[in-house]
Amino acid sequence: MSQQQKQDDIHWLTGQFYNDSKESKYRSSIETRVRFESRLALILVSVVFAMFGITDYNLLGLTREYYLLLTMRIAVVSLCLLLAVVIGRSGSYSRKAWLHALPLWILATGIILIIPLRPESLLTQITAVVVAIMAFYLLIPNLLTVAALASLYLSVGFLAAAVIYAGISPTDALRLALLLVMANIVGYCALLRLESLQRKQFALLHEERDQNRDLLKEIKHRKSLEAQLRMVAERDALTGVDSRSHFMKRAEALLQRAQLEKTPFCLFMIDVDHFKRINDTWGHTRGDLILTKIAEVCEQSLRPTDVIGRFGGEEFVVGLPHTSPSDAQAVAERLKKNVEALPFTDELSELRLSVTIGIGIAHIEDVDLDSLITRADEMLYVGKREGRNRVVMFREEEDDTSVGEWRNGSDGYSR
Numbered sequence: 001m002s003q004q005q006k007q008d009d010i011h012w013l014t015g016q017f018y019n020d021s022k023e024s025k026y027r028s029s030i031e032t033r034v035r036f037e038s039r040l041a042l043i044l045v046s047v048v049f050a051m052f053g054i055t056d057y058n059l060l061g062l063t064r065e066y067y068l069l070l071t072m073r074i075a076v077v078s079l080c081l082l083l084a085v086v087i088g089r090s091g092s093y094s095r096k097a098w099l100h101a102l103p104l105w106i107l108a109t110g111i112i113l114i115i116p117l118r119p120e121s122l123l124t125q126i127t128a129v130v131v132a133i134m135a136f137y138l139l140i141p142n143l144l145t146v147a148a149l150a151s152l153y154l155s156v157g158f159l160a161a162a163v164i165y166a167g168i169s170p171t172d173a174l175r176l177a178l179l180l181v182m183a184n185i186v187g188y189c190a191l192l193r194l195e196s197l198q199r200k201q202f203a204l205l206h207e208e209r210d211q212n213r214d215l216l217k218e219i220k221h222r223k224s225l226e227a228q229l230r231m232v233a234e235r236d237a238l239t240g241v242d243s244r245s246h247f248m249k250r251a252e253a254l255l256q257r258a259q260l261e262k263t264p265f266c267l268f269m270i271d272v273d274h275f276k277r278i279n280d281t282w283g284h285t286r287g288d289l290i291l292t293k294i295a296e297v298c299e300q301s302l303r304p305t306d307v308i309g310r311f312g313g314e315e316f317v318v319g320l321p322h323t324s325p326s327d328a329q330a331v332a333e334r335l336k337k338n339v340e341a342l343p344f345t346d347e348l349s350e351l352r353l354s355v356t357i358g359i360g361i362a363h364i365e366d367v368d369l370d371s372l373i374t375r376a377d378e379m380l381y382v383g384k385r386e387g388r389n390r391v392v393m394f395r396e397e398e399d400d401t402s403v404g405e406w407r408n409g410s411d412g413y414s415r
Contacts, residue, residue, distance in 0.1 A: 015144045015195030017203075026202050027097075034100070034141045035087055041140045042084035042103050046077045049110065059118070069117045076110035079103075100142050104150035107132065111154060115161035122166040126176065129158050130183045137187030144191050151187060155180040236310040238288055239295035244317075247309025251319035252369045254307065255362060258321050265362040266328035268318035269376040270298070270335075273354045273388040275314040286348065293342055294355065301335040317373065325361050325393060332357045332391040340389075354389035356380055361393070 009018045017023040027034075053073050060066035083103050092099075111132055114125055136142070136151045159177055162168050168176065234246040242250065251267070258265035272278075272294060279287040291314060298308055298316060311317040320328055339355050358380030360372045383392040 010196050010199050013192075015192045015199065017199060022203075025206075026199055029202065030198075031092065037141045038100055038103075039084045039088040041135075042080045042087070045103075045107060045135070045140070046080045046084075049073060049080075049107070050077045056118070059121070065117050069114070072110060072113050072117070076106055079106050097143055097146060101146040101150065104136050104140065104142065104146065105153065108136075108150055108154035108157065112157040112161050115158065116165045119166040122162055122168070125158070126179070129154065130179065133180070133183045134187050137191040138194075144188070144195050147191060148184070148188055151184050155184060236295075239292050239310055241295050241299065241316070242307060242309035244309055244311055247307060247311075247317060247319070248369065250307045251309075251317075254319055254321045255369050255372070258362065259367075263322050264324045265372075266320045266323045266325065267360040267362070267372050267376045268316075268320070268328075268332060268335075269311070269358040269360070269373070269380040270294075270316040270318065271356050271380055271384065272314040273356055273384075278351070282348065282351075290348075290351075290353065294339055294353070297338045297342060298335060301331065301338050317376075325359075328359055328361070329391060329393055332359055332393075336389070336391060356383040356388045357391045358383060359391065359393040 010016065011018055017026060050073055053070055056066055056069045056073075060069070080103050083099070083106075087099060090096075111125070111129060115122065118125075132154060133151045136154070137147045140147075142150075155177075159173065159180060162176060163173050234243055235241070236243050241247075255265050272291070275287065275290075278290060291310075295308075295310070295316065298318065302308060302318065302320070305321060306323075307319045309317050320331065323331070336355055336357060339353050342353055344351050358376040358378065360374075360376030360379065362372050379392040383390045386392075
């Protein structure tokens with residue numbers, strides 16, 4: 001049996017949860033309803049109990065017994081109405097069960113006292129007692145144990161009063177006792193079933209809420225995992241820029257939009273100069289640090305609308321939408337200078353970094369991203385062959401001979 005099932009177990013005799021915490025939560029959950037129903041029931045019972053004062057007057061007249069009955073009824077009604085107000089305002093069904101029990105004991109005492117004051121009304125009062133017992137169990141909200149004790153007190157007290165003051169025979173007393181026992185058994189079983197069903201419903205409802213809460217947590221956890229997986233797929237683990245595949249997806253969309261809107265689009269291929277020598281001299285850990293620093297410089301040198309990704313090893317690729325060739329060259333020069341100005345400490349203090357940048361220009365409507373990358377890559381290798389630490393831009397101009405032109409942005413190299 002699971003822990004949850006043990007907590008949801010209901011006592012076969014009291015109809016309450018075995019688990020005190022669970023029982024307290026249940027009572028708290030129905031407290032508002034119980035307070036309202038208790039107040040309404042007490043008001044109605046008080047009105048009915050007071051109305052029997054008219055019958056007392058018709059049978060007794062203005063006698064001593066009538067005034068005693070009237071005083072008793074006024075006291076019972078007043079106490080019940082007072083308790084209705086108190087319960088309505090501050091009756092805590094989970095912490096003040098005794099407060100809800102008081103009206104039953106007061107009403108039971110009032111009904112019992114009628115017999116000494118009006119012994120001749122015994123037959124009428126038997127019906128009233130049976131109705132009162134059923135009301136204690138089913139109409140006035142209370143715990144089963146409270147209702148059972150109050151009903152037992154009413155039954156024993158009424159039977160004793162009938163024997164003492166009404167002088168009924170032992171046979172009649174036995175018949176009356178059996179009637180009261182049957183009324184209590186019926187009321188007890190009915191309320192036990194009701195209490196058990198209500199608590200089972202409460203347990204099922206909370207189990208469903210717990211399952212929904214666990215499901216929401218699981219969904220949130222899965223979304224978090226999906227976000228992490230998406231981050232892993234979209235971001236380079238070392239530098240934090242776009243992965244190659246994610247860059248290609250974003251850059252392709254930007255290029256297609258630029259072609260649709262007929263706006264310029266440029267692309268950088270960036271390579272860290274002599275990176276193998278850096279790894280061989282200072283180790284791969286330092287090399288990774290340098291790549292991270294260069295990625296930060298690139299992101300700081302670009303606009304939010306630009307996209308940057310790690311193309312592989314020490315190469316980065318940048319897409320610049322809405323960027324003319326002259327602006328692209330200016331951005332590349334600034335980026336190259338920012339990399340050169342990177343400060344390092346310790347054993348890297350004498351290291352002077354540099355990058356070579358190849359620029360591809362998308363000016364033909366049917367050019368695709370792969371072709372543009374190839375152009376920028378060709379310019380990158382031109383720059384590396386010509387001494388590195390430079391910006392080389394590919395510009396294809398349509399003229400009579402449809403020739404291509406290479407322009408170097410760092411030292412005026414042209415070919």
